[in-house]
Amino acid sequence: MIYALTLLLSLSLSAPDADADTLTFGVVPQQSAKRLAQLWTPIFNYLSEKTGETIRFSTAHDIPTFEKRLLAGEYDIAYMNPYHYTVFHQVPGYQALAKQKDKRIQGIVVVRKDSPLTELAELNGQTLAFPSPAAFAASIVPRAQMGLEGIHITPKYVSSHDSVYLGVSRGFFVAGGGVMRTFNNIAPEVKAQLRVLWRTPTYTPHAIAVHPRINAETVAKLRNALLAMNDDPEGRALLKAINFQGIETAQDSDWDDVRALKIKLLDDLLQ
Numbered sequence: 001m002i003y004a005l006t007l008l009l010s011l012s013l014s015a016p017d018a019d020a021d022t023l024t025f026g027v028v029p030q031q032s033a034k035r036l037a038q039l040w041t042p043i044f045n046y047l048s049e050k051t052g053e054t055i056r057f058s059t060a061h062d063i064p065t066f067e068k069r070l071l072a073g074e075y076d077i078a079y080m081n082p083y084h085y086t087v088f089h090q091v092p093g094y095q096a097l098a099k100q101k102d103k104r105i106q107g108i109v110v111v112r113k114d115s116p117l118t119e120l121a122e123l124n125g126q127t128l129a130f131p132s133p134a135a136f137a138a139s140i141v142p143r144a145q146m147g148l149e150g151i152h153i154t155p156k157y158v159s160s161h162d163s164v165y166l167g168v169s170r171g172f173f174v175a176g177g178g179v180m181r182t183f184n185n186i187a188p189e190v191k192a193q194l195r196v197l198w199r200t201p202t203y204t205p206h207a208i209a210v211h212p213r214i215n216a217e218t219v220a221k222l223r224n225a226l227l228a229m230n231d232d233p234e235g236r237a238l239l240k241a242i243n244f245q246g247i248e249t250a251q252d253s254d255w256d257d258v259r260a261l262k263i264k265l266l267d268d269l270l271q
């Protein structure tokens with residue numbers, strides 16, 4: 001069993017292969033690969049059974065590597081953050097398929113539960129942990145707001161949301177950025193040591209998007225299988241494990257609220 005899990009994680013972190021009979025589903029590495037595999041592999045097994053397609057879990061060691069793989073079109077299907085979607089819809093042309101139902105993504109800044117801090121302004125001059133420069137709600141939005149308020153911080157990028165929460169809980173950082181979904185998914189003993197200091201405005205959540213090479217018939221089967229999870233007890237249980245209330249169809253214009261922010265952070269990747 002240990003060998004099988006090790007092999008799965010090794011395959012999921014490596015660059016996706018070109019197996020024509022397998023659809024590679026890349027999941028943004030907000031959490032550890034082990035945790036993501038535990039949460040998402042049962043969903044992909046379910047979707048494989050319902051669609052007749054073989055769908056394989058994949059991720060990356062960190063978010064910048066995930067971004068490079070999205071740019072190269074290495075994932076057939078991907079679960080990506082809102083800003084990533086606005087970028088990689090342009091190149092290589094990922095098209096939104098679905099998103100979490102009745103959900104708006106909200107970033108948070110967390111501190112230790114015993115921290116004396118009560119306001120965002122008290123973080124001025126501190127070093128804060130963030131998952132990556134282009135983590136939308138967990139990094140881009142909080143840092144932008146702090147900049148607007150004249151709060152000067154030093155960002156330290158630690159590769160995942162889990163790493164942020166662990167770093168803050170252990171006292172390595174006075175605060176760090178995350179999102180409510182991953183905060184609610186962390187180990188209870190870590191969450192018990194933290195509290196939310198501040199919350200961002202809300203935005204359209206992560207996209208489930210397909211690469212333009214995926215044919216229309218396969219896209220339709222995927223969409224139907226995802227939506228069917230809402231009405232299937234097994235499907236609802238799988239969605240609950242990743243803190244989804246349900247799945248709904250999505251279209252490109254759903255992310256116009258993110259485009260309105262005019263974020264330029266990854267523009268160089270598109271050159």
